[in-house]
Amino acid sequence: MNETIDALILPESLKSGETQLDRIDSILRAAEPLLGVDRPRGGRAYIRRQPGGRLFVTTDPRDTLLFPVGHPREGRPRYRWTALPDGSERGVLVEEARDAR
């Protein structure tokens, strides 16, 4: 059974195209099907540029990589990551992250 993916980390080198919209689309084409985005129902994948040439992509612009400052799990990952050979990583929210942001 395929596990639901909650987040992606993609290398910026996966971007392609000449215009800003082309480059955004090249990432969304890869990310939105994996994240289960339903655009007709208002779903979107949000892209954030992270240091080190990485893109953090989720369906909510409020999502974070780590538990927030002040949380009992402050500084620990909110996702369990699986690395793939192409340099991308697929993340699944840890149980404690489903209620915390």
Place this chain on the structure above:
Amino acid sequence: MAATKIQANWTAVSFGSTPISRVSQVSFTQGGSLAAYSADGDHFPTVVVNLMNKPRASVTSADAAALMAIAPGETAAFSATHKDAKGEVGGDILYVLANAVAENAETSGVHGQFGSAKLNLLAFSTDGTTNPLSFTRA
């Protein structure tokens, strides 16, 4: 018609639950800065590195009442959609600055010209690691 892949004009601009209309300018900046290291007999930096980023946004609107009602320190998500130049479907880019803190709003007007107000915002990251500035195709 296909998207022009060129942006012109802004729509759906909001700060939290406050819609902002009559928008004439929006800007988002990644807020990057560089630290330059030098020592001893150096006359030039030997290391230049990006250590800190402070994403910001600003919006200018003729709706001075809406912007001036936002108090410094107020925190919310700021979002704005940069429209396709010809309004074609699939050509809009949506920017969201999460955890945006209102820094200051100011209004001004010159005799014989339309008045406007400008709101400046500075964002924080709740975990110190995740970039609060995100974007997508609207």
